[in-house]
Amino acid sequence: MKIKRRLRLFLLFSILLTVAHAQQKKYVLVIHGGAGTIERGRMTAELEQAYRTKLREALLVGYEVIKQHGSALDAVEKTIHVLEDSPLFNAGKGAVFTHEGKNELDAAIMDGARLRAGAVAGVTTIQNPISAARAVMEKSEHVLLAREGAEDFARQVGLRMVDPSYFYTKERWDGLQKALQHEAAQEKSGKTAARLGGGIQDDKFGTVGCVALDNQGNLAAGTSTGGMTNKKFGRIGDSPIIGAGTYANNASVAVSCTGWGEFYIRNVVAYDVAALMDYKNLKVQDAAETALAKVAKAGGNGGLIALDKEGNVAMPFNTSGMYRGAISATGEFEVEIYKDEGVGDLN
Numbered sequence: 001m002k003i004k005r006r007l008r009l010f011l012l013f014s015i016l017l018t019v020a021h022a023q024q025k026k027y028v029l030v031i032h033g034g035a036g037t038i039e040r041g042r043m044t045a046e047l048e049q050a051y052r053t054k055l056r057e058a059l060l061v062g063y064e065v066i067k068q069h070g071s072a073l074d075a076v077e078k079t080i081h082v083l084e085d086s087p088l089f090n091a092g093k094g095a096v097f098t099h100e101g102k103n104e105l106d107a108a109i110m111d112g113a114r115l116r117a118g119a120v121a122g123v124t125t126i127q128n129p130i131s132a133a134r135a136v137m138e139k140s141e142h143v144l145l146a147r148e149g150a151e152d153f154a155r156q157v158g159l160r161m162v163d164p165s166y167f168y169t170k171e172r173w174d175g176l177q178k179a180l181q182h183e184a185a186q187e188k189s190g191k192t193a194a195r196l197g198g199g200i201q202d203d204k205f206g207t208v209g210c211v212a213l214d215n216q217g218n219l220a221a222g223t224s225t226g227g228m229t230n231k232k233f234g235r236i237g238d239s240p241i242i243g244a245g246t247y248a249n250n251a252s253v254a255v256s257c258t259g260w261g262e263f264y265i266r267n268v269v270a271y272d273v274a275a276l277m278d279y280k281n282l283k284v285q286d287a288a289e290t291a292l293a294k295v296a297k298a299g300g301n302g303g304l305i306a307l308d309k310e311g312n313v314a315m316p317f318n319t320s321g322m323y324r325g326a327i328s329a330t331g332e333f334e335v336e337i338y339k340d341e342g343v344g345d346l347n
């Protein structure tokens with residue numbers, strides 16, 4: 001009898017300890033590799049493994065910066081380099097194609113400590129657009145530079161430039177052909193294209209993003225993307241729009257979004273998360289879910305990652321999956337893809 005009671009007490013104590021531990025866990029870096037129709041049934045085991053490995057590599061690169069007392073900005077930039085250089089994601093190498101068969105890239109970065117920000121849009125020859133965004137923030141008096149002007153600037157500050165063919169991948173090219181066929185079929189049947197300059201509505205998006213919290217308590221956010229397949233007319237999405245796809249403020253939260261950009265721009269999603277926390281005192285999870293619910297209500301889809309100044313994380317999405325991961329101050333990390341994962345600490 002006595003033994004049973006002790007056992008029960010012991011169990012209760014362990015449960016309380018686990019709960020306390022989960023609540024205390026402080027995250028320092030969070031990433032996404034895009035939200036969209038990402039389902040087990042559509043994925044090979046090899047491809048899934050490749051995604052998980054690359055996400056883990058990116059997390060560890062950023063974590064190393066934070067561990068060495070580097071800045072949140074450096075962590076965000078270096079982490080995004082890993083994802084931009086991988087053909088798996090719709091950013092840098094592996095970016096989607098425009099209607100005209102080009103790769104036009106957008107990126108933004110924001111420094112939560114001083115509310116500085118930089119972004120580039122529609123660039124075709126900068127190997128790592130996130131570094132160009134950072135250079136705009138640190139070496140120019142502007143926030144957003146576009147197209148040839150942004151490229152001239154990147155060249156002048158010494159960034160690595162590439163031939164536009166560098167960004168080509170067969171998978172994305174095939175994706176464009178599929179989108180063009182879909183659009184032609186719709187037009188033939190008399191239906192207007194679901195969205196001008198868009199691709200197939202429920203295809204995966206694949207943008208990459210990172211938010212980080214450094215040892216000095218500074219937050220930073222960054223997002224990099226090729227935009228949406230079959231985009232037209234020089235379309236620019238939410239990623240390089242400060243407050244829409246990217247935002248960071250030490251007073252509240254760092255946010256990076258992924259999804260159907262037009263809805264994120266109209267709903268000023270990244271800033272909305274910060275404003276809900278600031279004005280309404282919402283916790284990061286509630287603020288992130290509330291902001292995303294507005295996107296869904298308006299007919300859009302996607303997800304976001306958010307990291308608050310205490311190291312709490314939210315990663316909501318309303319698609320079937322979102323490539324995502326987070327690493328704690330003690331180096332414990334989680335990488336998730338599908339909706340049914342993340343019943344633990346992350347969600």
Ligand code: ASP
Pocket residue numbers: 034035090204205206207225226227228236237238239245257258259260261262302
């Ligand atoms: N939000 C990006 C855009 O609309 C796309 C994405 O997240 O994949 O350009």
